[in-house]
Amino acid sequence: MTKTLQKFGGVSGKRFFGTNILSKLILRELNIFPVPGENLFIIKGFNIYQKGIKMVASPRHANLLLIAGPLSPQLRKAAAISYSQMPRPRILVTVDLQEVEPLPRPDLVISPGELNQLPSKLKNRNLWARDSEAYRPSFLVEEFEDDEEKDEHGEHNMNEHEDHGDHSSRDGNDDNEENGGHDQGGGDDFMSMIMMTKDMPRAADGLPMDMNEGRFGPFHLGLPDGLRIKMMLDGDTVKMANFEKGLLSRHFLDNFPKDDPSELPGFLGNLDPLQPMAYKQLATKALRNTSNCPVNANISALEKERIIYHLLQIQTLLQNVGDQEMHFRIHKSLRDFLQDDSAEGIKKNTEKLKKRFYLKNRLRSCGKIPEMFLHHVSGPVARAAGKKLDHRMEDPDYAPFEAITLSENNAWGYLLVRLEEISQSLDLIKKFSEKGSSELITEKRTGYREDYTGSAKIETATGTACLDLNIRNGRIQKIKLKTPSVALAAMIPKISMQQELSDALAGIASLGISAWEIDK
Amino acid sequence: MMWILILVLFFFSIYAISVVEHWSVYRRWDFLHPFSAFAFSFTQEDIKPRMHDKTFLQTAPILFIVAAVLSVGVLPFAKDFILVRIGTAALFINAALAYIMVSMVLAGWAPNGLYSMIGGWRFLGQLIAYSMPIVMAITSTVMRAESMNMTEIVESQYDLWNIIYQPLGFILFYLASLALAFLPPFDIPNSTGELSGGIFSEYTGKRLLVFRIGRLILIFSLALATANLFLGGWYGPYLPGFVWIFLKTGAVAISYFFAGRLMPRLRHDHTLEWSWKYGTPLALTNILWVGILLLL
Numbered sequence: 001m002t003k004t005l006q007k008f009g010g011v012s013g014k015r016f017f018g019t020n021i022l023s024k025l026i027l028r029e030l031n032i033f034p035v036p037g038e039n040l041f042i043i044k045g046f047n048i049y050q051k052g053i054k055m056v057a058s059p060r061h062a063n064l065l066l067i068a069g070p071l072s073p074q075l076r077k078a079a080a081i082s083y084s085q086m087p088r089p090r091i092l093v094t095v096d097l098q099e100v101e102p103l104p105r106p107d108l109v110i111s112p113g114e115l116n117q118l119p120s121k122l123k124n125r126n127l128w129a130r131d132s133e134a135y136r137p138s139f140l141v142e143e144f145e146d147d148e149e150k151d152e153h154g155e156h157n158m159n160e161h162e163d164h165g166d167h168s169s170r171d172g173n174d175d176n177e178e179n180g181g182h183d184q185g186g187g188d189d190f191m192s193m194i195m196m197t198k199d200m201p202r203a204a205d206g207l208p209m210d211m212n213e214g215r216f217g218p219f220h221l222g223l224p225d226g227l228r229i230k231m232m233l234d235g236d237t238v239k240m241a242n243f244e245k246g247l248l249s250r251h252f253l254d255n256f257p258k259d260d261p262s263e264l265p266g267f268l269g270n271l272d273p274l275q276p277m278a279y280k281q282l283a284t285k286a287l288r289n290t291s292n293c294p295v296n297a298n299i300s301a302l303e304k305e306r307i308i309y310h311l312l313q314i315q316t317l318l319q320n321v322g323d324q325e326m327h328f329r330i331h332k333s334l335r336d337f338l339q340d341d342s343a344e345g346i347k348k349n350t351e352k353l354k355k356r357f358y359l360k361n362r363l364r365s366c367g368k369i370p371e372m373f374l375h376h377v378s379g380p381v382a383r384a385a386g387k388k389l390d391h392r393m394e395d396p397d398y399a400p401f402e403a404i405t406l407s408e409n410n411a412w413g414y415l416l417v418r419l420e421e422i423s424q425s426l427d428l429i430k431k432f433s434e435k436g437s438s439e440l441i442t443e444k445r446t447g448y449r450e451d452y453t454g455s456a457k458i459e460t461a462t463g464t465a466c467l468d469l470n471i472r473n474g475r476i477q478k479i480k481l482k483t484p485s486v487a488l489a490a491m492i493p494k495i496s497m498q499q500e501l502s503d504a505l506a507g508i509a510s511l512g513i514s515a516w517e518i519d520k
Numbered sequence: 521m522m523w524i525l526i527l528v529l530f531f532f533s534i535y536a537i538s539v540v541e542h543w544s545v546y547r548r549w550d551f552l553h554p555f556s557a558f559a560f561s562f563t564q565e566d567i568k569p570r571m572h573d574k575t576f577l578q579t580a581p582i583l584f585i586v587a588a589v590l591s592v593g594v595l596p597f598a599k600d601f602i603l604v605r606i607g608t609a610a611l612f613i614n615a616a617l618a619y620i621m622v623s624m625v626l627a628g629w630a631p632n633g634l635y636s637m638i639g640g641w642r643f644l645g646q647l648i649a650y651s652m653p654i655v656m657a658i659t660s661t662v663m664r665a666e667s668m669n670m671t672e673i674v675e676s677q678y679d680l681w682n683i684i685y686q687p688l689g690f691i692l693f694y695l696a697s698l699a700l701a702f703l704p705p706f707d708i709p710n711s712t713g714e715l716s717g718g719i720f721s722e723y724t725g726k727r728l729l730v731f732r733i734g735r736l737i738l739i740f741s742l743a744l745a746t747a748n749l750f751l752g753g754w755y756g757p758y759l760p761g762f763v764w765i766f767l768k769t770g771a772v773a774i775s776y777f778f779a780g781r782l783m784p785r786l787r788h789d790h791t792l793e794w795s796w797k798y799g800t801p802l803a804l805t806n807i808l809w810v811g812i813l814l815l816l
Contacts, residue, residue, distance in 0.1 A: 011563055011565070022559055022563065025552075025555060025556050025559045026556060026559050026560045026563060028552060028556040029550070029553065029556050029557070029560075031560065049546060049547055049548065051548055051550070054546060056712075056717075057712040057713070057716040057717050057721075058635075058716040058717045058721045058722075060567065060717075060721060060722055060723065060724050060728075061717060061720075061721075061724070061728070063560065063564070085567075087564045087565035087566070087567050087724040087725060088564070088565040089563065089564070089565075127563070212634055212637075214634040214635075220716065221712060221713055221716070222712075222713030222714055233634075233638075235641070236638060236641065236642070236788065318784070319712070319713040320713040320714060321713065321784040321785055322704060322705065322707060322711055322712075322713055322714070322784050322785025323783070323784035323785070324544070324545060324704065324780070324781055325781040325782070326784075328547050356783070356784070357782060357783045358705075358783040358784055358786075359783070359784055361787075361790070362784050362785075362786075362787060500787070500788060500789065501638065501714070502708070502711075502714050502787060502788055503787070505714055
């Protein structure tokens with residue numbers, strides 16, 4: 001029996017003879033717009049190159065919105081906007097999320113294990129629905145009403161309206177453009193160029209030029225999942241760029257487990273879905289100092305996670321710079337590694353990437369962090385710039401350990417360090433697997449000191465994370481977490497200023513930011 | 521009868537280009553992909569973005585496909601099989617391709633979206649830069665044939681194909697064709713990882729379908745032009761001329777997608793720099809080279 005789509009998703013109109021066949025033909029290949037991005041699904045085992053799947057970069061070109069959590073309330077709103085931008089027929093599928101307010105009820109809820117069966121699960125849907133209607137979430141309607149009110153009060157240039165046609169021509173789904181209109185800068189009467197450009201802002205070269213404000217993300221295939229960059233563009237040059245605060249705010253740490261400290265590792269492990277092990281072990285380390293029975297870190301698991309994270313970041317960067325071949329190869333290597341820890345593909349393709357034609361030229365001018373700000377950052381970015389900052393050097397579990405450093409303060413350097421660290425991590429996994437896994441951490445421990453204040457550090461794939469812990473009477477009073485991505489995100493304006501748009505975007509992608517670490 | 525056969529081969533070529541392009545991006549063969557993509561776009565809701573430019577939004581896709589088809593019109597499919605026989609065909613190809621630029625700039629402007637607008641600007645810069653190597657490479661083939669007539673240009677290669685006679689011209693024309701069809705590594709105007717589809721990012725439904733079909737025709741027309749201008753057109757052993765034309769065109773079109781996998785996308789400034797600083801002087805050198813050969 002064929003199932004129909006919900007009222008917002010179907011093609012409006014009567015079903016006719018052949019709609020089932022047509023639906024089948026369309027659903028042979030699902031055009032997926034992933035929310036919050038590809039990486040979260042890949043880490044869950046999703047093969048983005050499988051038959052019947054096509055990842056698309058714009059919701060306009062998608063017929064399936066695939067959502068996985070955790071999502072902040074603002075990201076949910078952004079997802080709702082993306083859904084409303086999608087033309088019908090459109091399908092809403094969530095992974096383990098029953099409620100996705102303000103989005104409508106999902107057409108299908110699947111588990112991560114079912115991701116690769118998505119095409120077969122949807123193949124019998126009929127895409128036509130008689131009662132189909134436009135999706136207009138209330139918050140969006142309010143925003144547009146406000147906009148229209150402003151228009152009526154003449155806050156916009158009237159020429160803009162005349163030049164771009166009337167508002168009545170738009171239909172129900174198209175009210176979600178974030179970008180402003182093109183200013184024509186003139187009317188019917190003759191006006192000299194000097195008059196026309198009199199009040200326009202000046203570009204770096206002194207020429208009067210209209211600036212464009214644009215947003216990239218939060219579901220941008222060439223940027224870290226969930227990260228939205230707001231840019232002021234002077235032509236193709238970035239005048240100003242910064243990540244949007246508030247969008248990622250989940251207030252995660254507000255709900256930390258106060259009564260039972262042993263729940264902290266599990267809790268903190270949910271902070272970053274791309275690096276659960278690192279944060280779990282950070283909490284364990286912090287608690288270790290309070291406990292009477294010390295534990296050793298599970299280095300194999302940590303290093304495996306580091307490899308996966310680095311590969312995901314490299315894949316995002318390759319997507320950004322348009323290297324389709326290497327993107328495919330890295331994805332394949334990553335999948336092999338996720339499935340059976342096979343490292344052959346990784347070794348082969350990381351070597352290939354180092355020698356990739358033109359890649360060095362493409363990346364060397366991107367992502368350069370000014371020297372005076374380098375002390376703020378840690379991780380592969382700092383090490384590429386020559387800073388020997390790696391907490392693993394101080395960690396007795398790793399001893400002896402030598403950090404990889406380079407003197408390439410640019411996107412190419414960041415990439416090279418990641419590639420080298422992948423090889424290093426593979427060696428570490430081998431070494432610690434040989435030692436045996438008897439020293440694995442155990443989460444449930446008892447015997448925490450009654451009163452304790454202290455901190456622990458761990459080297460995540462993005463940099464050094466630090467957790468401050470305050471325990472009183474066996475209860476956690478206060479925790480403070482310092483994540484490396486916050487400092488990396490703060491570098492966005494520094495590396496983007498006066499760069500070409502494509503260089504700025506490649507630079508941002510090369511930082512390897514994890515948006516989940518930014519709870520702001 | 522022959523024209524029906526050519527028409528069938530033309531549609532088959534468009535279908536084949538679509539299948540290969542799909543393979544080049546998604547790395548799997550899907551021979552039904554063109555049909556499902558057609559059904560998808562055809563049934564998809566047409567969305568007009570907010571505060572769009574009505575006229576440009578309607579005309580840009582049509583202008584694009586018309587410009588792509590126009591250039592096919594003057595290119596021979598076999599010795600006596602040209603849709604429109606004009607004496608200045610070589611010049612006409614260039615003129616028709618110039619309208620691609622116009623349509624793309626209009627397409628970028630029309631939706632009133634930042635990504636598409638930047639894509640449009642980028643294409644404008646790219647096409648102006650690569651028009652020079654294209655027109656100069658065509659000029660050198662015209663010099664050898666001493667005619668702008670496409671039949672005579674092909675006939676001038678009876679003894680020696682232009683790819684051997686003027687390899688530099690071929691390389692320049694080939695690379696400029698990639699830039700003109702915004703194929704990787706020249707896909708800056710419609711990059712997915714940067715501009716979420718660029719020029720086409722706001723287009724949906726039938727408008728997007730027209731663009732996609734237009735682009736396939738554009739790739740075909742550029743490959744057909746390469747086959748005629750540099751690969752000896754219909755000349756070849758054993759098989760009929762029109763088969764040779766389609767084989768050569770298909771081979772060139774397929775090679776476009778393989779070439780795009782060899783490197784990352786070019787930076788915008790490198791794209792322009794390579795054309796103005798190296799491409800155009802090399803194209804002039806090629807003209808000089810052909811001139812010397814003709815004088816010898």
